[in-house]
Amino acid sequence: MEKKRPTFYTRPENDWEKLTEEFFARPAVEIAPQLVGCYLSHEVDGEFKALRITEVEIYSGETDSACHARSGRTPRSSVLYKKPGTLYVYLCYGIHDLLNIVTGEEDYPEAVLIRACAGADGPGKLTRALNITRDLNDRSLRETPELAFWSDGKYHEFNALPRVGIDYADEADRFKLWRFQLRE
DNA sequence: AAAGTGATCATG
């Protein structure tokens, strides 16, 4: 079977505006829906590649039994407690690097997972497509100009759905509508 | 349906 690859934007479009750390300094429930329809770019070896974000998820707080901070601060989860705009990239199932961005107040552990982009349908696929790896973990957006989020300033309709892949979590958390999907 | 893959964290 032939491998289908996403079509990348190779430069920022005129109507794109880069999101600053200030954007992420609000609760994840407020930010996540606004991130849907935005663009994620990564520049490696001078090559700019961007994709449109089509799906995101929230992981929020020590009381969220699906969140990596469910057991409090650990070496891994400590990144979630950092400043909004900090990148949290971790290895999932031994194979996939998953990209999150920390939101909300410092010391409150929450982040938005980038779950899918147009043409890269899956959190592990989009990081692969954009060459995003764990060496961006714990980096602040400000100190990492090669990675950026962009808004086109428009409002995009979205669906709110339960999160995926968290069967182990408590029932109440499994049913939370913390996945946001771009509506076609 | 099930393997592949390895960091992480709770347990002892």
Add this chain to the structure above:
DNA sequence: ATGATCACTTTG
């Protein structure tokens, strides 16, 4: 030190 677990993808 050990082992179960896991915010996934691909293959059959």
